[in-house]
Amino acid sequence: MRDILHIQKKLVPDLVQVMEKRYKILHRIFVAGTMGRRSLAASLDLTERTLRAELDLLREQGLLDAGTSGVTLSEAGRRLLEELEPLVKELFGLSELEEAVRLKFGLRKVVIVAGDSDESDDVKREIGRAGSRVLAQSMEPGDIVAVMGGTTMARMAAHLKVSAPMKDNWFVPARGGLGESVDYQANTIASELAKRTGARYRMLHVPDHLSEDAYQSIMQEPNVREVVDMIRSARIVVHGIGDAATMARRRKLSQETIDELIRDGALAEAFGYYFDREGRVVHRMVTAGLRLEDIEAAGTVIGLAGGRSKGEAIASVMRFGHDDVLVTDEAAAEEALRRA
Incomplete structure (x- = not known):
């Protein structure tokens, strides 16, 4: 895993950065339980426009559920976070x-x-x-x-x-x-x-x-x-x-x-x-x-x-x-x- 990550960082650094950003979005929502878009953007130091695009993509993938009080992780999102954890530890x-x-x-x-x-x-x-x-x-x-x-x-x-x-x-x-x-x-x-x-x-x-x-x-x-x-x-x-x-x-x-x-x-x-x-x-x-x-x-x-x-x-x-x-x-x- 470490060798693959090293190669990815060299060849496609943008891919690693995008994955890290999306992981942080999912993880922050997981920790909070439910988060509104404005507070989520502020906590991640992202513009609301950038965050909106990311949230739309993550919802399309079935990883998020949206409600009147904000967004929450779906069951698929929770499973993905668990699977990503060893990879993210290497990334960070x-x-x-x-x-x-x-x-x-x-x-x-x-x-x-x-x-x-x-x-x-x-x-x-x-x-x-x-x-x-x-x-x-x-x-x-x-x-x-x-x-x-x-x-x-x-x-x-x-x-x-x-x-x-x-x-x-x-x-x-x-x-x-x-x-x-x-x-x-x-x-x-x-x-x-x-x-x-x-x-x-x-x-x-x-x-x-x-x-x-x-x-x-x-x-x-x-x-x-x-x-x-x-x-x-x-x-x-x-x-x-x-x-x-x-x-x-x-x-x-x-x-x-x-x-x-x-x-x-x-x-x-x-x-x-x-x-x-x-x-x-x-x-x-x-x-x-x-x-x-x-x-x-x-x-x-x-x-x-x-x-x-x-x-x-x-x-x-x-x-x-x-x-x-x-x-x-x-x-x-x-x-x-x-x-x-």
């Missing part, structure tokens, strides 16, 4: 970037979507969609899947589809709640994933940040202990990656602790642990949820994060060395490689 140079990141951090698999989620919410949705596909491919009957909270995790849950109900599977929150919007809490995401797959789920109704005394007390509760045991035996863990200082504030750590984290060189946070530039753990929290040894024992650990601003944090967590799969965007991947 994403396949080479995926392999470079995979080798640099010793990962089993890397999936990169085009763009920068710092600049476009559509890219963040695409990370969620790609993450849902990775999760669906990773699950086996009887698996326990532990998931973290956050906006990217919520987008992943919204896109998950499986070919058949997974009645023997369980989804559990990896940690307690952060006290933020209920839509983004791990409990909510676990229940949404279960509903979308026909699986079962358990909830963990405890705060994420506990004192030692509170932890010892809560762990005496049989119901809590039962859920925690399930969480700690998860075969698959799905988590986000955040900036250390930002996540410390969200977890309502004291200013003294935050200052200490910064002095210790903490750059990244994932599953409640804080990592420095070399991937060393510089701070851990007392929590009723996943521990470091549970992450190390899991069969598959999937990290989802994007945006150039998170590139250094991603590199830090990948250096920790216990992720198997990374789903990210182009800008974050480039920055992670640069920081590495």
